[in-house]
Amino acid sequence: MYDSPAEIAHLTSSDKFDAALAIHLYKGGRLLQGSRIPFGIIFGGTDVNEDIKCKEKRQVMGAVLERARFAVAFTVEMKELAAAEWVGVSSFYTGIKTTPSETFDWYTFLQNAAIPAASGPVHLFLLVCGLRRVKDPLYLVEAFSEWHRKDPSVHLGIIGPAVRVPSSLCLCCCRAPGVHVLQELPQQELHAALRSCLALVNSSSSEGMSAAILEAMDLEVPVLARNIPGNAAIIKHKETGLLFSTAQEFVALSKSLMNDPVLEKGIVTRAKEYVEKHHSWEGERKTYQSLVQRLQ
Template sequence: MSSTVLLLSPLRQASGNHSTIKRIRSHLESEFIICKEWDPADFDDEEQFLRKLRENNIDFVIALHAYKAGKYLSTKVPIPYILIFGGTDINQLHTDEDKLCKMSRAVEGARNIVAFSQEMMDKALQIWPDLVKSRASIIKQGIQTRPSALSLREVLVKHGHVSSAVITGATIFLFVGSIRPVKDPLYLINTMTEWHKERTDILYVIIGPEYGEDYFAVFNGAIHGAKGVIYLGEMSIENAHACMRDSSSLVNTSESEGMAAVVLEAMDLGTPVIARRNGGNEALIQHGVTGFLFSSPEEFKEIAESFSEDAVMQRKITIAAKEQIRREHLPEIEKNAYYKVMNGLKH
């Protein structure tokens, strides 16, 4: 008889958590494991969650994000569960005493803990020194891109953002991520606007969903009238992949990251990555080898100017990045790792 696994995760469309949990579901279902997806935002408290858990005959739980999903998990949960760290949970939320308490309960009750990288696991061990290493696993994200037929340059012309005369030779820097403070989509706005004044063929395109009304209002106010800065709103994963494919570079400006799927996806698509220095990005990118890292808007522009004019360097970087994906981030490797952890829950 097949097991039924609950995938408990924030399920907002176009988010990194959503794409990760969809990929894990695909892995499990290929092994004939029945999967259900629940969003923790749909529950009011732990008791409501436990009641629904009993009603649905769930055998195991895989929970992504130690706070958002983990706040409903503890030793009171009557079935085994795996807890996957998301990024903001151990990078930021642990400084809040109430959130840390809820995450600690989830960590204590977990049969297995998963982190996407050694850097993330090291942070977790700093927060929870008693975390038993024998029940901790590092499973790197498996990446599989599937770009649609959408053409980013055609979209920009069609919607009147850029003239057909400019778009052919335009250098497009692309931001893909939710519009929220931790992703810091406004970090390079002034730099890109000033650069566009110098060169009208420099464009900064932003793709991502609104995450909170207050910050989105700030974001809209900041980009209103900003020349060379174009916000295209939320897109499907397939269309976002097409935009990455069609861009000159992917830009990541996050204050912190766990393991940024968009960075890995750009690498897989052969698009160079220029990313802000933080623990997650530094764990993924070897500066000058598989991409570039910057610590200030000024350093970003210096790197971007030099890099965009060096076709040999661009080719060298993209080849090395793609080799890294093939070596460390194949979906089959990820699938086998989760299947092994799942089998461990049965014993």
């Protein structure tokens, strides 16, 4: 709703506001410049991974951090990236909570997605992401379509909102055999769809910490993720998930997952244990409560 620091400064000039939290050091944090109230910053991922490369944005983010009471990074790696440029960055893992719908109909979902469920078994991989360039939804499309031509049972569903993305990108996905651009789902239905699919896919070129990955782990769904720092920070290859560096490696690992139930069982069991230990939403709540005390 707001586009400039002046608008936020005017908004917070009343006595209705005591403090603020900004998510994403540049997109959210820049709007708090000039505001009279104390605030804390929560990194988003692209701010540390991408925006820091731009001199103008880096200067703005540095100015915001000078005034912030605290700054939060979700991984040690992200904290170290930020600390190399700025100081005073804390770090903790984010928590998640999954609530799959109990009334979700998997076969209706496949029918609405135009996936031929009746002709035989369906092996659906779900790529959950906002359709924007940094999520790189086209990364796997060509290789996956080639695989689908040889094995029509495999399908890739790309599900999420279109965020500042050219229509040609969506069109390219829609025309690829075996690849389906699906409508957004409410969170509970999305969790239910995840629980029914073969695996969760992440093909991002840059990532902070993917909530979709953590949710899949909690739902005991295997994760295949691109081997980038943000993903490797929470996935140990062949222990809590599978990391791929090329589209061809993704296909090979997917085939291994489909044909090796022991591998799948081991991955989802260890991933569930990891999430329960490191990504508790109760723990996150307590951490934020303690951080907010610093704003008083």
